Amino acid sequence: MIKGALALLVQGGGENWLPHLWKERFLDVCAGRPIVLLPDEAVDPGEVHYAAVWKPPAGALAAFPHLRAIFNLGAGVDALLADRTLPKVPVVRVSVDDLTKRMTEYVVLHVLMHHRQQLYLWNCQRQGLWEPRAQWAAGAIRVGILGLGTLGLDAASALRRLGFQVAGWSKSPKDIHGVESFHGPDGLEPFLKRTNILVCLLPLTPDTRHVLNRRVFALLDHSSPLGAPVLINAGRGGLQVEADILACLNDGTLGTVTLDVFETEPLPADSPLWHHPGVIITPHNAADTDPEEISRYVARQIARFEAGEALDNVIDLARGY
Amino acid sequence: MIKGALALLVQGGGENWLPHLWKERFLDVCAGRPIVLLPDEAVDPGEVHYAAVWKPPAGALAAFPHLRAIFNLGAGVDALLADRTLPKVPVVRVSVDDLTKRMTEYVVLHVLMHHRQQLYLWNCQRQGLWEPRAQWAAGAIRVGILGLGTLGLDAASALRRLGFQVAGWSKSPKDIHGVESFHGPDGLEPFLKRTNILVCLLPLTPDTRHVLNRRVFALLDHSSPLGAPVLINAGRGGLQVEADILACLNDGTLGTVTLDVFETEPLPADSPLWHHPGVIITPHNAADTDPEEISRYVARQIARFEAGEALDNVIDLARGY
Numbered sequence: 339m340i341k342g343a344l345a346l347l348v349q350g351g352g353e354n355w356l357p358h359l360w361k362e363r364f365l366d367v368c369a370g371r372p373i374v375l376l377p378d379e380a381v382d383p384g385e386v387h388y389a390a391v392w393k394p395p396a397g398a399l400a401a402f403p404h405l406r407a408i409f410n411l412g413a414g415v416d417a418l419l420a421d422r423t424l425p426k427v428p429v430v431r432v433s434v435d436d437l438t439k440r441m442t443e444y445v446v447l448h449v450l451m452h453h454r455q456q457l458y459l460w461n462c463q464r465q466g467l468w469e470p471r472a473q474w475a476a477g478a479i480r481v482g483i484l485g486l487g488t489l490g491l492d493a494a495s496a497l498r499r500l501g502f503q504v505a506g507w508s509k510s511p512k513d514i515h516g517v518e519s520f521h522g523p524d525g526l527e528p529f530l531k532r533t534n535i536l537v538c539l540l541p542l543t544p545d546t547r548h549v550l551n552r553r554v555f556a557l558l559d560h561s562s563p564l565g566a567p568v569l570i571n572a573g574r575g576g577l578q579v580e581a582d583i584l585a586c587l588n589d590g591t592l593g594t595v596t597l598d599v600f601e602t603e604p605l606p607a608d609s610p611l612w613h614h615p616g617v618i619i620t621p622h623n624a625a626d627t628d629p630e631e632i633s634r635y636v637a638r639q640i641a642r643f644e645a646g647e648a649l650d651n652v653i654d655l656a657r658g659y
Numbered sequence: 660m661i662k663g664a665l666a667l668l669v670q671g672g673g674e675n676w677l678p679h680l681w682k683e684r685f686l687d688v689c690a691g692r693p694i695v696l697l698p699d700e701a702v703d704p705g706e707v708h709y710a711a712v713w714k715p716p717a718g719a720l721a722a723f724p725h726l727r728a729i730f731n732l733g734a735g736v737d738a739l740l741a742d743r744t745l746p747k748v749p750v751v752r753v754s755v756d757d758l759t760k761r762m763t764e765y766v767v768l769h770v771l772m773h774h775r776q777q778l779y780l781w782n783c784q785r786q787g788l789w790e791p792r793a794q795w796a797a798g799a800i801r802v803g804i805l806g807l808g809t810l811g812l813d814a815a816s817a818l819r820r821l822g823f824q825v826a827g828w829s830k831s832p833k834d835i836h837g838v839e840s841f842h843g844p845d846g847l848e849p850f851l852k853r854t855n856i857l858v859c860l861l862p863l864t865p866d867t868r869h870v871l872n873r874r875v876f877a878l879l880d881h882s883s884p885l886g887a888p889v890l891i892n893a894g895r896g897g898l899q900v901e902a903d904i905l906a907c908l909n910d911g912t913l914g915t916v917t918l919d920v921f922e923t924e925p926l927p928a929d930s931p932l933w934h935h936p937g938v939i940i941t942p943h944n945a946a947d948t949d950p951e952e953i954s955r956y957v958a959r960q961i962a963r964f965e966a967g968e969a970l971d972n973v974i975d976l977a978r979g980y
């Protein structure tokens with residue numbers, strides 16, 4: 339039996355997204371299956387059974403009448419789901435331990451940088467100043483995680499291990515040992531009012547777009563030794579209103595922020611975020627997952643699917659994640 | 660019965676070391692005991708039974724014939740033990756959870772900063788450059804902790820939780836779940852040869868002085884995705900040879916370093932360490948412990964000692980820690 343082809347369509351740039359390397363990886367892990375690199379390589383559209391994609395242009399998958407499943411090679415599916423011509427087949431998101439662990443590294447690093455006043459200390463170092471400030475313990479700080487999926491849960495547990503008081507907010511109720519859980523629209527305000535460091539790991543959906551806005555920032559708690567609260571967004575740029583972030587940094591509603599994601603990426607050279615003294619910018623690299631792990635994950639799912647088992651981590655199109 | 664006085668002698672500067680605040684704290688926690696603030700307040704030397712000190716000048720404690728115990732209010736006792744006139748009474752070091760947790764915060768923060776290429780990312784941000792580099796996972800990095808006392812053990816466990824491969828070296832053998840342990844002079848070379856990020860938490864003793872030198876750095880492993888190895892010293896400045904650190908940074912023997920402690924503190928304004936692009940400097944604030952916790956700890960120990968129990972955490976003068 340000839341196996342249906344896997345069409346590979348990878349865009350977006352960066353060392354992790356070189357199309358020919360993805361083709362090599364899939365050839366390695368999908369024994370005997372034709373791997374077609376789009377848009378350059380020719381294929382009979384009827385032979386394509388699977389697509390593995392990152393940031394495909396809208397309409398690119400509409401041509402394949404026998405498509406059975408779409409595998410998104412990165413974490414966010416918001417761009418993919420915005421394509422109204424997307425075939426009505428299961429869309430599978432990446433869920434590998436590697437991604438979760440990397441996001442936890444990022445969240446722990448940035449919570450600690452703000453907690454330990456690293457922006458102040460960098461500034462002292464640049465000026466050659468030895469001026470230690472009083473430092474509080476992690477137990478004095480309440481971290482709040484927006485989004486308690488796989489990523490949020492793991493980050494919460496690692497932060498708890500370090501002594502922070504951790505709570506989380508999610509759409510539906512969760513019961514997590516040692517983590518105070520809030521949920522639903524009514525739970526958001528009490529969650530924000532107890533939070534000193536807000537970590538956003540939400541997916542981008544019509545419900546969550548622009549959730550990181552002035553009204554939300556104004557509810558955060560200023561009473562910890564940290565002073566003005568901190569925002570860390572490692573979710574999606576569409577979750578944040580950048581004009582509100584800047585205005586809130588400038589009027590003291592926010593103290594300092596870390597942003598890994600932006601309304602426009604790459605962040606435009608003229609964005610005032612680049613040079614704001616209260617802002618730490620990373621180039622959307624919070625959780626660049628190992629491509630080897632992702633291609634193995636996709637190959638495993640296809641093999642199980644063809645053996646009659648269900649696909650894991652299928653996107654709920656109604657929820658959008 | 661009138662209680663023997665506690666003499667308080669605190670120097671060193673910084674918000675945490677204001678003598679009058681320490682007096683207030685001890686008055687709060689040592690019910691009814693006279694607290695004498697040296698050198699300003701007068702006291703009959705024979706009435707002083709305890710001393711609580713931070714960086715006392717040499718000879719300052721020799722005057723008290725009935726001294727029963729000396730409590731050192733910070734973590735390192737090297738300066739105190741160098742005083743040859745020190746009365747022959749037990750010297751007690753601080754061992755409070757708060758100190759351990761803060762050191763773990765610091766170690767985790769700085770391991771993650773180097774692992775996640777934060778010096779490179781800062782530099783990009785300053786120049787307004789969106790240039791993500793490939794990032795490896797924590798599992799690809801071998802952290803080695805020099806010193807497996809209370810601090811080293813807790814840091815090792817937190818780093819393991821984040822996925823790093825963790826080993827430790829100590830003077831005597833240790834058996835720690837999930838942490839490869841090396842010990843003694845013969846264990847040092849194999850420990851260094853497997854280590855990509857070297858974290859030093861050793862006490863300063865005649866044996867450990869200048870242990871962080873070129874010979875040691877040259878043994879570290881360059882084969883991880885991190886490239887040249889990293890040094891983090893949060894122990895004591897006397898452990899390091901700063902000229903070797905600079906030379907090794909410049910010739911690629913070391914990649915980047917974090918130093919919290921220095922041969923001379925404050926770090927002199929003309930030290931080239933301040934402005935070296937591979938160096939993160941913090942002003943000896945890795946584990947500034949909550950003074951309230953320390954004063955309660957001392958009061959608890961005195962109460963138990965007077966009830967006939969043994970003092971905890973007494974320094975072994977032969978080992979020097």
